[in-house]
Amino acid sequence: MSQRSRRVDDPLWKSILEQTFSHFLRFIFTDADAVFDLSRPFDYLDKEFENLFPPESNGRGVRYVDKLVKVFLKDGSEQFVLCHVEIQSHKGRGDLAERMFRYFYRIWDRYKVPITAIAILADENKGYRPVVYSQKFMGTSLRYDFNSYKILDQEESVLRSNRNPFSVIVLTALLAIVNKKVTDEGLKKIKHDLYDEMMKREMDKSTRQGLYDFLTYYVSFDNEEVLSIFEEEIKTKIGRSDTMGTQEYLLDKAEKKGIQKGKIEGKIEMLRELGFTIAEICQKLGLAKPEVEKFFKGV
Secondary structure, X not given: OOOOOOOEOOOHHHHHHXXXXXXXXXXXXXXXXXXXXXXXXXXXXXHHHHHHOOOOOOXXXXXXXXXXXXXXEOOOOOOEEEEEEEEEOOOOOOOHHHHHHHHHHHHHHHHOOOEEEEEEEOOOOOOOOOOEEEEEEOOEEEEEEOEEEEHHHOOHHHHHHOOOXXXXXXXXXXXXXXXXXXXXXXXXXXXXXXXHHHHOOOOOHHHHHHHHHHHHHOEOOOOHHHHHHHHHHHHHHHOOOOOOOHHHHHHHHHHHOOOOOOOHHHHXXXXXHOOOOHHHHHHHHOOOHHHHHOOOOOO
């Protein structure tokens, strides 16, 4: 058995939420099809969110994943909803409720539109489940409630019986929490099981690719050779070898948004943020170890 917790790649949530957002809405809200116009494209406001909430200078060691998405309603009006989604894989500083309120009032102040907020809690602390922020002073009071979805509270059997593709994402995160110190061979069996669960559900090719990438890379193997073995076994199952990992998907997307191929520093920084090791970055970019190591100093 491994003596340490496995690395969980939180940034992959950003990609999978985009690739499965309609399924996510249906998973969280039972009346999603009646409320949202899911035939209209979503608008992912990542840049707008970053402008509203620049990275904190003292936020080192605290990692969150945020998605701000414009979703149109189905009632025929031009009104739209901004959905804020946050995934917190660790308890962090315990200030999630306050931050959720801060997100709300700044987004409201900027856009003046209805907001539904969902905090997906992927931590392992059973007693941690913030759902409200409140304050009171001298007859003035304020209360802000938001949706909170605790992955650790979910039953594995219920997730397996749910035909919504997003249930595989939650099942992947749940098994990552309860099997933190499983052996590489045990982890490989779990990933095969998750793959089989994915194949039981109806979805388009793009969604299936996203789910496969998430269950493959969300929890890392200690020995990278086992990852190669797993991927080869999956290729044998499906009879083809045209899969592209989510980390490659994210890097490609970042380049299309402005990180040009000639800017090595930007590429190294992006790969570092996505969880690639120094050795992996050297191999991908064809760089010497000293060239890459300097970007990891002070991290």
